[in-house]
Amino acid sequence: MEVSIKLTGVNKIYRTESVETQALENVNLEVGRGEFLSVMGPSGCGKSTLLNIMGLLDVPTSGTIELCGERIDSHLSDNRLATLRNRSLGFVFQSFHLIGGLSVLDNVQIPLIYRGVGRSERIRRAKEVIERVGLSHRMKHMPSQLSGGQCQRVAIARAVIGNPEIILADEPTGNLDSHMGADIMDLLHRLNEEDRRTIVMVTHNEQQARETDRIVKFLDGRQIS
Amino acid sequence: MKPNYLYILGTALAIAFTMVIAEVYYVQVADVAPEVNRSTTLYCDAIWRMPIENERDGVVQERTTIPVFYCDITDIFSQLKSPECITAYMNISFCQMNIRMADGVHDYSAQYLCTDPDYFKLYRFRFLEGRPFNKTEMDGHERVAVITRDLADRIIGKDQPAAGHIVSINNYDWRVVGVVETPPIIATHCSRELFVPYMAEGLLTATHMEVTDAAFMVCLSVPHDRRDDFWREVAEIEARYNMSLSSHDFPVYGLKPTPIDLRPSFVSHYGRTWNDVGNMFDEIIIDEGDAAGSILYYAIPAILLLMLVPALNLSGMVASRMQRRLAELAVRRAFGARKVRLLWEVLSENMMQTLIGGAIGLVVAWIALYMCRAWIFTLFIGDLASVANMRGSYAVTSEMFFAPSIFIITFITCFILNVLATTLPAVMALRRPIVESLNQKQ
Known part of the structure; x- marks a missing residue:
């Protein structure tokens, strides 16, 4: 099996002056290419930390990460990390993190801006993905004019526009009602099945997790299954 | 964004x-305008004079400033060759002359300035009519005047031609030779309504002093490329003057002439401006402009x-x-x-x-x-x-x-x-x- 993400002996410790918190403890995990993986566990068990480390948004205290075959060293430059995030990763956040001052069309284009894609090409591709998530009638709207489900669709469109191999979704349905949540899950499944994208999803929802290829569970920073 | x-x-x-x-x-x-030469202008309204003795009765005698008098203009400033232009005006703060208005009954008190013809070379007024008064008129003690358009409107009539008119100033007849655009208030050396030669006959009744008694403001335009020559000239004149004091002991304004320290007596326009800001920057009064x-x-x-x-x-x-x-x-x-x-x-x-x-x-x-x-x-x-x-x-x-x-x-x-x-x-x-x-x- 081709591996998209490989974590070996990953530890993450948060230190303050008086307290030391082990957020992840000796995590060894492989995610195959095209796999849809769910990460479950109670709040504070390290799920989001795991996702942040996979997404190069945070650095492990120790251990190694391989992403799409490239070993991520601690001395990798900021620019290289930025390029990897831009080309290989797409993020879907629980609270969407859309930029309030930009329209749907502009929000979706963001990854392509930092890849140096020309404006007309960006707009063409943005329209394509927005259509794919079913929001072509909302392209000029601002995030504040959209429902939660629509915002998450925009966030998914933004995550996939750069055609990344991996999508990391942190509780993508956490802020949505069940109906909208089901819609979003359908969309993620379609992306996984049709485009063979690797998806790692943090969720509290057992039902949604069962629909994915594999579930890993965490407790107190340790992988328990 | x-x-x-x-x-x-x-x-x-x-x-x-x-x-x-x-x-x-x-x-x-x-x-x-009309103070278009501010950057090259130096002013002198008082001359630093040294004490005859450095110490008298155990008290250190300090140098002091004495106003510029007419004799200083003729003895000191007229010898300067390097300035582009030298002019002087009587340094009287906002005195007024009574001018009979167009109705022939009422008088108007106008702010005046007594100066010489070169004043109009240093300060470039915009002449709407006529011309500045000239050296012949000055030396002939003629009663001639240059007035502003605002004053002409008051005493002759709005937009009426004024050059050549005879107006009654302090009960004397004066001939208007030129009308200038009213200078802006920020031009402190120019913001007057009436400009007359300080040698004019009958001026005494207005100024209540002889020209030899009046204090003067001397204004010199010295371009920066002539400054070295200028300061050399100043040093030479100062030396000559101080050497001649033994044979020049008549009193000036009741005071016996004493050695002069001429160079610090000049102040640039910038120096004067900063000084006006409240003497906050005393040390930067730059005498070289x-x-x-x-x-x-x-x-x-x-x-x-x-x-x-x-x-x-x-x-x-x-x-x-x-x-x-x-x-x-x-x-x-x-x-x-x-x-x-x-x-x-x-x-x-x-x-x-x-x-x-x-x-x-x-x-x-x-x-x-x-x-x-x-x-x-x-x-x-x-x-x-x-x-x-x-x-x-x-x-x-x-x-x-x-x-x-x-x-x-x-x-x-x-x-x-x-x-x-x-x-x-x-x-x-x-x-x-x-x-x-x-x-x-x-």
Whole structure:
């Protein structure tokens, strides 16, 4: 099996002056290419930390990460990390993190801006993905004019526009009602099945997790299954 | 990106504030008509004189200043060859002459200035009619006068030709030889209504003093490339004068002439202006009229210092805005933006807003200056009684407001403001870990 993400002996410790918190403890995990993986566990068990480390948004205290075959060293430059995030990763956040001052069309284009894609090409591709998530009638709207489900669709469109191999979704349905949540899950499944994208999803929802290829569970920073 | 109106407004006010300060300074020192030679003009209204003895009865005798008298003009200043122009006017503060008005009944009290024909070479009045009085008229003690258009309107009639008219001043007939555009109030050496030769017959009744008793203001235009020659000449004249004192012991204004120290007796226009600001900068009264030095070393730092307060305010505004934008910057970084690119985006975005704010500020400053010109143009004139007596025009000319140097100072200020207010908060925001910035919003 081709591996998209490989974590070996990953530890993450948060230190303050008086307290030391082990957020992840000796995590060894492989995610195959095209796999849809769910990460479950109670709040504070390290799920989001795991996702942040996979997404190069945070650095492990120790251990190694391989992403799409490239070993991520601690001395990798900021620019290289930025390029990897831009080309290989797409993020879907629980609270969407859309930029309030930009329209749907502009929000979706963001990854392509930092890849140096020309404006007309960006707009063409943005329209394509927005259509794919079913929001072509909302392209000029601002995030504040959209429902939660629509915002998450925009966030998914933004995550996939750069055609990344991996999508990391942190509780993508956490802020949505069940109906909208089901819609979003359908969309993620379609992306996984049709485009063979690797998806790692943090969720509290057992039902949604069962629909994915594999579930890993965490407790107190340790992988328990 | 949506423009930040509060930031633009803050910038506009800061720039307006700077512009007003810069303009107030500029109109005081720039070559503005009719004082078009301010940058080369030196003034002398008193001569430093040394004590005859350094010490008398155990008391150290200090040097003192004595006003310039007519004899000083003939004995000292007339010997100077290097100045482009030398003129003198009687240094009487805002005395008035009574002029019979057009109705033939009432008198009008006009502010006058007694001077010589060269005055009109140094100060370039715009003659609407006629000409300046000349040397022949001066030497012939003729009663001739140059008047402003405003005065002509009062005593002859609105827009009526005035040159050649005979007017009654202090019960003497005077001939109007020229009519000039009313000078602006900021031209303190020119803002009078009536200009007459100080040798004119009948002047005594107005000034209540003989020309030999009056104190004078001597004004010399000495271009910077002639300054070395000028100071050499001054030293030679000073030496000659002091050597001749033994045979020149008649009293002047009741005082026995003493050795002169001529060089420090000259003050540049810049020196006088700074002095008017309240003697705050005594040490920078530059006797050589060093414009560049004055502006470079004192005016620009002073303006930048003034700008520091609004800059810090704006910096705070940008910092708070950055705080609100932390999550946005983190999202952009999560999708592949490099720090340098984001820093550039933030800087250029702020630069654009600063420029917009600057342009608005510029307009606000011009409006404020126009609306408050009567107050602003007399801001640095310490003597309020003088302000009340000044009879100049409050008209604002384009040369006052569209000065390239002011634009450059404002642009540099805009730039420094932007860099100061943006770079630090932006760099600090971008140095934070992405996760921390993302969680900020949550």
